Amino acid sequence: MRVSVYYATDKDRAFEEALQEALRIDPYEPFYYYLQANMLNKKGRPSQAKTALSHALELRPESPLYLAVEYKLKETYIRNAVRLDPEDKQYQDEFLEALQHRNVI
Structure with missing residues (x-):
């Protein structure tokens, strides 16, 4: 799987081209997404x-891997x-909840 090789080497342009080709061939493969x-998050x-x-x-x-990444993206957001906006109470509460979920606090 060429797309994984380019992902691992951080060759962005080659990765993007290989990814587009992989998605064209098999758009139902969740690993490509x-x-x-x-990569987009990085x-x-x-x-x-x-x-x-x-x-x-x-x-x-049901994938635990994809659910874990989803959680990480939410935490980043x-x-x-x-x-x-450090004064926004809703953001503060969501951030604390995310930290508690990870057992950080």
């Missing part, structure tokens, strides 16, 4: 990563929201 979500594009991950979860909703 998972890889796409991880690039600081969490909303696009969430969309890609949603596709993976639609195809395999909440963390950024708290940074942007």
